[in-house]
Amino acid sequence: MKKGKNEKIVNNLRRLLGHGKVLSSPEDLFCYSYDGTFLYGAPAVVVRPATTREVAAVLKLASAEGIPVVPRGAGTGLSGGAVPVEGSIVLDLTAMDRILEIDTADMLAVVEPGVVTARLHRAAESAGLFYPPDPSSSNVSTIGGNIAECAGGPRGLKYGVTRDYVLGLEVVLAGGEVVVCGGRTVKNASGYDLTGLFVGSEGTLGVVTRAVLRLIPRPETRQTLRADFKAIEQAAEAITAVLGAGVVPSALEIMDDVTIRCVENYLRIGLPLDVEAILLIEVDGPAAALSEQARLIAALCEEHGAVRVRVAQTKEEEAELWRARKAVSPAVVQVKPTKISEDATVPRSRVPALIRAIKEIARKYRLTIAIFGHAGDGNLHPNLLVDKSDPDEMARAEAAIEEIFKAALALGGTLSGEHGIGLLKAPFLELEYGGPGVATMRKIKETLDPYGILNPGKIFGGS
Amino acid sequence: MLESAEEVRYHVNRCSKCGSCREVCPVFLQEGSEPWVARARVQLAGAALEGQLPFSRRLGEIMDACLLCQACVAHCPNGVRVDELVLWARAEGVKRRGLAPAKKVLLRGALPSRRRLALLGRVAALCQRAGLLKSFRGRKLPAFHPLPFTRLFRPAKLEKPSLTVAYFVGCMTQYAYHQTGRAVLKVLEENSVQVLLAGAGCCGMPALAAGDLKTARQLARRNVESLKNLEADFIVTDCATCGEMLKLYGRLLGGEAAKEVAARVQDISYFLVHTGGFLKGKIEVPLVVTYHDPCHLKRGQGVHAEPRQILAGIPGLTLVEMPQSDVCCGLAGSFGFTHPALSQKILKAKVGSIKATKARAVVTGCPSCRLQLASGLAGEGLDLPVFHTVELLAMSYGTESMNMPPKEME
Numbered sequence A: 001m002k003k004g005k006n007e008k009i010v011n012n013l014r015r016l017l018g019h020g021k022v023l024s025s026p027e028d029l030f031c032y033s034y035d036g037t038f039l040y041g042a043p044a045v046v047v048r049p050a051t052t053r054e055v056a057a058v059l060k061l062a063s064a065e066g067i068p069v070v071p072r073g074a075g076t077g078l079s080g081g082a083v084p085v086e087g088s089i090v091l092d093l094t095a096m097d098r099i100l101e102i103d104t105a106d107m108l109a110v111v112e113p114g115v116v117t118a119r120l121h122r123a124a125e126s127a128g129l130f131y132p133p134d135p136s137s138s139n140v141s142t143i144g145g146n147i148a149e150c151a152g153g154p155r156g157l158k159y160g161v162t163r164d165y166v167l168g169l170e171v172v173l174a175g176g177e178v179v180v181c182g183g184r185t186v187k188n189a190s191g192y193d194l195t196g197l198f199v200g201s202e203g204t205l206g207v208v209t210r211a212v213l214r215l216i217p218r219p220e221t222r223q224t225l226r227a228d229f230k231a232i233e234q235a236a237e238a239i240t241a242v243l244g245a246g247v248v249p250s251a252l253e254i255m256d257d258v259t260i261r262c263v264e265n266y267l268r269i270g271l272p273l274d275v276e277a278i279l280l281i282e283v284d285g286p287a288a289a290l291s292e293q294a295r296l297i298a299a300l301c302e303e304h305g306a307v308r309v310r311v312a313q314t315k316e317e318e319a320e321l322w323r324a325r326k327a328v329s330p331a332v333v334q335v336k337p338t339k340i341s342e343d344a345t346v347p348r349s350r351v352p353a354l355i356r357a358i359k360e361i362a363r364k365y366r367l368t369i370a371i372f373g374h375a376g377d378g379n380l381h382p383n384l385l386v387d388k389s390d391p392d393e394m395a396r397a398e399a400a401i402e403e404i405f406k407a408a409l410a411l412g413g414t415l416s417g418e419h420g421i422g423l424l425k426a427p428f429l430e431l432e433y434g435g436p437g438v439a440t441m442r443k444i445k446e447t448l449d450p451y452g453i454l455n456p457g458k459i460f461g462g463s
Numbered sequence B: 001m002l003e004s005a006e007e008v009r010y011h012v013n014r015c016s017k018c019g020s021c022r023e024v025c026p027v028f029l030q031e032g033s034e035p036w037v038a039r040a041r042v043q044l045a046g047a048a049l050e051g052q053l054p055f056s057r058r059l060g061e062i063m064d065a066c067l068l069c070q071a072c073v074a075h076c077p078n079g080v081r082v083d084e085l086v087l088w089a090r091a092e093g094v095k096r097r098g099l100a101p102a103k104k105v106l107l108r109g110a111l112p113s114r115r116r117l118a119l120l121g122r123v124a125a126l127c128q129r130a131g132l133l134k135s136f137r138g139r140k141l142p143a144f145h146p147l148p149f150t151r152l153f154r155p156a157k158l159e160k161p162s163l164t165v166a167y168f169v170g171c172m173t174q175y176a177y178h179q180t181g182r183a184v185l186k187v188l189e190e191n192s193v194q195v196l197l198a199g200a201g202c203c204g205m206p207a208l209a210a211g212d213l214k215t216a217r218q219l220a221r222r223n224v225e226s227l228k229n230l231e232a233d234f235i236v237t238d239c240a241t242c243g244e245m246l247k248l249y250g251r252l253l254g255g256e257a258a259k260e261v262a263a264r265v266q267d268i269s270y271f272l273v274h275t276g277g278f279l280k281g282k283i284e285v286p287l288v289v290t291y292h293d294p295c296h297l298k299r300g301q302g303v304h305a306e307p308r309q310i311l312a313g314i315p316g317l318t319l320v321e322m323p324q325s326d327v328c329c330g331l332a333g334s335f336g337f338t339h340p341a342l343s344q345k346i347l348k349a350k351v352g353s354i355k356a357t358k359a360r361a362v363v364t365g366c367p368s369c370r371l372q373l374a375s376g377l378a379g380e381g382l383d384l385p386v387f388h389t390v391e392l393l394a395m396s397y398g399t400e401s402m403n404m405p406p407k408e409m410e
């Protein structure tokens, strides 16, 4: 945006929203130039609307002037979705943070987009209910961001992802029109599934200003086990056996040997260094059924070659088992300062093949890659541990990432299980969908956002 | 002390921008927008370092609105020293823009001179007698004493002390909370520890926090000079902030003397529990209390179990933990006076946590927190006294008068 025009826009926004909700100093703008990735981009102005009407007013102005708008929650995204396009208006939605309703009869919550995920977890829990989607970032991420990225988490295998809990939405379109879709019912077969379309649309089709979210009864209790395997294939066979026996764990996390070594170096809690994989398995449900399930899982793991199985008997032991998994992020950055976290996802049965492929890629490009993630639903997080001040290493990392994507796709998987495409994966979208697939998506984008002002460049690249 | 570009860059580069600090930064939790969170301060420090942004007034404002409470540091998965990056940015700002006139008068005019500080204390006490200066910027002030603690009290000479310590009397004990100083002397005496009074003067933290490295070093050097020759096994403090600052002298000044002094510093509660040992209390103190963890004690010095162990050694006393006992009280040295509204909001949350415990008194290990908590409690019409941990132990030894709070809260 040109300087004169920029000033005019800033003044107009101030008139619309009031001074306190518009930030324009270079220092304030810089604080909105990043998200959870290594990317930066300078916006022209930041606004912090408090109501749907204010969001609509901003979008109306932006479409009239042809200025790009970048919706933003907590800025924890890992694909660059909230990184501003040059000269854009950043729409910080965190001021809209009310939980409007927790309805125990209809078992749903009505929330504004800026509500922090963990706050909803607590509110549901205190009403005896449960909101399952649990990205590791849930203590800070927003519901708006979760919906826009279709966030998942360890509970994905049993409980699904954000998409499975969005009953209805209020969305402001590019021109400022307010659309209400879905509703307060679990079933809804009326017309196109617009709700489903907006979930995972990364702020490119509309701005979510209100959400009706499904809640379910809170499971009575849970139990955790850890199983150590000499070979990744054994771990995979154990997983198949457990699911085949009709037990669906509420979490099924895997850590590979590199990850185990990082965590052990960091925590020194006696993790085995001679195994290829550790599985952390959690079951939840009625207390009466759980110990039987835990016994069955332990037996199946041992049958498939687990060298050690530990079942947590107390809350403390449970916390101790999870401690290793929770420490992965801080542990891996002890090795190198920069970690690039990918989320390649394949059908469950192909997890060992993907892990082998990634290890081969790590060798080829002389990189350290720690692999961990949600083995139960095939969603792995290969973390490339690099030093961003080493250009040679960064170049090798870039090439490795491309190969990882290709490997995941070749195994029948997807580029992203839960982080979205954003800017980082945009160049690869066509690999997954082919020309006609991407063209169909573009048509939807052009129909809903004819001026191309909503988060341009995200998903499709080239703003 | 981060000073070289490499050290600063190292910490900036460690930040993965994960945003986890949004969960804990008290300033952000009140203000709600990104510039007020630790992540932004780290990124701004990086941008200023690389010359992408100037050390502007706005940058200074954002850096100044940090409590240095280290909640982010303790929480950060990557161990980024956000507080040190903020201090670095403040110091760079002062190098370029100079100190604000009011700060200059206070930091360079008053702090380095014990005589002028004493004079200030006396003027404050006289004003209060005339009914003035009971509060400042909306904050109730404690009663100032016309004469400093070290002029009025002398430690007893013990026959066969087990250890000898130098007691570094901080400004707040020196001029306002004489009862803390008396309690420290009594408690150490009861436990056969010989006390020497160290020539008290400002520890330098106010200057360091304001980015005035020059004054901070001047004060540190002076204190090292007076501490290094005392024949004391350890140096004890009753102030969380002084304690953390004294421990920093080695890094701040370099050199053997400063390092040697810094290595001998212990908080009084740490000293009692781990070094000197302490006798359990004798007289019942029938009081339900709650304990506030000062930032500079818990995160600054890793001392949080010790005060609780001391309280557990007092018969009749019950400790009820408040939720989030280690969240900053909002004073953060001069922050409370430069950012009164924000400080009050943070304080209000703290007072809410205290109220939830239904305790009849509050205990803490830092006179600055005490000032803030007392002001916040009084502001809500709550008649809860605030004690330093050692004061309750002294009471239980029967060496302090028991000025007990009223029976019921509210």
Ligand SMILES: Cc1cc2nc3c(=O)[nH]c(=O)nc-3n(C[C@H](O)[C@H](O)[C@H](O)COP(=O)(O)OP(=O)(O)OC[C@H]3O[C@@H](n4cnc5c(N)ncnc54)[C@H](O)[C@@H]3O)c2cc1C
Pocket (backbone or CB within 6 Å): A035, A036, A070, A071, A072, A073, A074, A075, A076, A077, A078, A080, A081, A082, A093, A113, A134, A135, A136, A137, A140, A141, A142, A143, A144, A145, A146, A147, A148, A149, A150, A151, A152, A153, A154, A202, A203, A204, A206, A207, A208, A209, A329, A418, A419, A455, A458, B017, B018, B019
């Ligand atoms: C340490 C860490 C761990 C993580 N773990 C997980 C995990 O386990 N599972 C997982 O799925 N993700 C995870 N993530 C990624 C990230 O937290 C999620 O993608 C999250 O949903 C982003 O939420 P946010 O509020 O930070 O959104 P932002 O990053 O601010 O925005 C993300 C996208 O949503 C859009 N957006 C935001 N709000 C709205 C709105 N109201 N309307 C329309 N568009 C909007 C933005 O334009 C952007 O495209 C993790 C991230 C970090 C840093």
Ligand code: SF4
Pocket (backbone or CB within 6 Å): B014, B015, B016, B017, B018, B019, B020, B021, B022, B038, B039, B042, B072, B075, B076, B077, B078, B079, B080, B082
């Ligand atoms: S300072 Fe630490 S917690 Fe905050 S964003 Fe950076 S890495 Fe994350």
Ligand code: SF4
Pocket (backbone or CB within 6 Å): B024, B025, B026, B027, B028, B037, B038, B041, B065, B066, B067, B068, B069, B070, B071, B072, B073, B082, B083
């Ligand atoms: S030190 Fe405290 S106030 Fe400063 S950035 Fe960290 S958490 Fe926030």
